Amino acid sequence: DAKTTQPPSMDCAEGRAANLPCNHSTISGNEYVYWYRQIHSQGPQYIIHGLKNNETNEMASLIITEDRKSSTLILPHATLRDTAVYYCIVRYNQGGKLIFGQGTELSVKP
Amino acid sequence: GAVVSQHPSWVICKSGTSVKIECRSLDFQATTMFWYRQFPKQSLMLMATSNEGSKATYEQGVEKDKFLINHASLTLSTLTVTSAHPEDSSFYICSALSGRFGTDTQYFGPGTRLTVL
Numbered sequence: 001d002a003k004t005t006q007p008p009s010m011d012c013a014e015g016r017a018a019n020l021p022c023n024h025s026t027i028s029g030n031e032y033v034y035w036y037r038q039i040h041s042q043g044p045q046y047i048i049h050g051l052k053n054n055e056t057n058e059m060a061s062l063i064i065t066e067d068r069k070s071s072t073l074i075l076p077h078a079t080l081r082d083t084a085v086y087y088c089i090v091r092y093n094q095g096g097k098l099i100f101g102q103g104t105e106l107s108v109k110p
Numbered sequence: 111g112a113v114v115s116q117h118p119s120w121v122i123c124k125s126g127t128s129v130k131i132e133c134r135s136l137d138f139q140a141t142t143m144f145w146y147r148q149f150p151k152q153s154l155m156l157m158a159t160s161n162e163g164s165k166a167t168y169e170q171g172v173e174k175d176k177f178l179i180n181h182a183s184l185t186l187s188t189l190t191v192t193s194a195h196p197e198d199s200s201f202y203i204c205s206a207l208s209g210r211f212g213t214d215t216q217y218f219g220p221g222t223r224l225t226v227l
Contacts (some may be wrong), residue, residue, distance in 0.1 A: 034215075043114075043203045043218035044154070087153075093214045097144070098205070100154040 004088045009105045012082075018075040020104050022088030025069040032093050033064060035073045037084040038103075044087065047073065051093075078108045112138050112208045116219035123194055124227055131189045131222045133204030139184035140206035144216065145177070148201040160187045194226045 005023040012018040024033065032051050036044040048055055048062045050071075055062045061074040075082055087103040113136040123129050133143055141162045146154040158168045158179055166179035176198075178190040187206075191198055201223050205216040 036218075038154075041201070041221070041223075043116075043205075043221045046215055046217055049215065097156060097159065098216050099156060100146075102153050 004090060004101055006086075006088055006101065006104045008102065009107070011107050011109055012075075012078045014080060014108055014110050015077055018078040018082065018106060018108070020073040020075075020086050020088075020106065021070065022072070023070045024088070024090045027068050027090050030092060031090045031096070033062065033068075033071050034089045034091060034098065035060070035062065036087045036089065036098075037082075038087070039081075039084045044100075047086075078106075080108050080110065082106065083108045112206070112215070112217040114204065114206050114217050114219040116202075116204055116222050118222060119220060120223040120225075122225045122227065125195050126193055128190055128192045129194055129224060131191075131202055131204075131224075133187045133189070133206070133219055135185045135206040135208070135217075138206070138208045140187075140208060141184060142207040143181060143187040144205045144207075145179060145187075145189050146203045146205070148203060148221075154203060157189075191224065194224070196226045199224055199226045 032049050034049040035047040038044045048060050050062045064071045085103040085105050089098050115134045117132045143160040145157045147157050148154045156169050157172045158166045160166045160179045160181040162181045168174045181187040201221050203221040205218040
């Protein structure tokens, strides 16, 4: 599975959009980009995933560049409860394992 | 959504004893489940892949005789830490693979915190 690179930490003001970047320059054609988050002392929570088109759900939007070498997770109106470690992971959709990197620790501040 | 539960949520045991952790998919069937371990201030580390009705596949460096995995039904996988020692103290998290909603997504349980005295 391809590796990803994320900034170790980011801050965001409450109510503003949080844009979390992820680089995955070695992604292969049939690998998906998945995003999870982990709030302290809890199991990871699925957020969103995509292959090449931009995706949106009730939690977030996922923007994938045309060459698929990077992506951005957007939380449109961050709240204090969005403070968590966010993981960007690439994997094959069928049978691929989720291998976690270090993620980005997002702190949403009042 | 897809819900995964774990039991117990926390457990304290004496060194040398065995501890069993259960992972259940509550509203879907999961032929494949995964077990992870997480030490403080570290990321999740995949321990093994559990397939219903067959032997688990362990990641390199994980002792299969120490971490026994059983996936006897489509909704239940168990992890038994045998002869636990203080260095096994960790946060153990399971996930289940769901093919619902046309996707192939892993959903995680809330985790089990194991403390070995």
